[in-house]
Amino acid sequence: MSDENDKKRDFTSADAYMPSEPKRATIDNIPWDQPATMIDLEGRVPVIAHVRECVTHFTLYKPHARENARLLLTAPVHRAGRITRTWLLEPAELEALAERLKRETN
DSSP: OOTTTOOOOOTTSHHHHSOOGGGOOBGGGOOTTSEEEEEETTOOOOEEEEHHHHHHHHHHSOHHHHHHEEEEEEEEEBOTTOSSOEEEEOHHHHHHHHHHHHHHHO
16 A cells, blocks of 8 residues: 555644634544654653554553543644643543543444
8 A cells, every 4th residue: 555545634734733613623533543642740651652542551551640641632622611722631531532432442
């Protein structure tokens, strides 16, 4: 398979970061193939992978590690109740992504 036939999201375009209102990126529709970095507040080695792989790692963490995990995105997402977009997902939002992953894989 050539690279020309491989349909990947273009995170270099302005539309990936400033989408129009109807296709606004939210936690519920973060693409699984978006590059991301799972970081830990205790200073462990980060996981640099796609969102799907980072969320899979998050599901394997023990409760203490889950409380310290954060996900740094390459494209910001909108949150309900906030005017600005955010690049960092908190543990509760990672739990929501883990539930979404579980629903989609079943």
